[in-house]
Amino acid sequence: MTIPWLAGLYPWTKALHLIAVIAWMAGMFYLPRLFVYHSTVPAGGEASEMFKVMERRLLRAIMNPAMGAAWLLGITLVLTPGVVDWSAGWWHGKMAGFLGMSAFHGHLAAARKGFERDERPRSERYWRMANEVPTLLLVLIVVMVIVKPF
Template identity: 30%
Template sequence: MLYLYIKIFHIFSFVSWMVMLFYLPRLFVYHTEHKGNKGFCDVVKIQQKKLFNFIGYPAMICTLLSGLAMIALEPTLLKGSGWLHAKILIVVLLVAYHFNLYRYMIALREDRDMHTGRFFRILNEFPSIALIIITILVILKPF
């Protein structure tokens, strides 16, 4: 029963983390496309910081810890579960993406990022693709 409660927490944490991964690059687009409006950019900088620090980072930590807890409770999941290994790889990529977003956020805060709104729109597609693949892996368990 504990496993199921942890799984519920894992899903809630993952959804919260994905919200940040979807929305933060959108804030980067707004920030980049309105660089001339200092007041607007100041507000967006605050939103970026709060979204990352108060939602994204804690949600990522909770997602990772609850995922590890589920594996610790059911270590047999790792045996013969290629789908889980693939999911873990995608999660590692999402963590790298998460910290890459942090780099961009700091650069934008210091007014030294030179990327375009189009760049951030394209970058914003990665979490969508990752979510689709993870959903397929978890539900279908294809290998």
């Protein structure tokens, strides 16, 4: 199903979608790095409390709205005539990457709540490795959308 009148808005929709994705990705790169640093300071201390504020503000003020906008504008793009060739396979890979990014966002949001309660079930090393997940998913998504290998 497509909505014909969206075709006239395509350049604006695409630009706003890209802006939302960039803002979301900035947070996806930074929040796990904050968790790395947060993992190294004593729970309940001054530094820990500062990290809690930074993490909460990053997630609520930047990441959540940006992800919502990316989803909304992405759905709008899918509904725009001529944007997706449903017979091509690239969009499956793109959607898998996007859903993976959304799931990782949920994981980060849950972890932030744990840090808020001074719970630290994951190590600094875990967060260092997790910090690479958004990069890998971003590479998958960009290659699928730009190169369209299949």
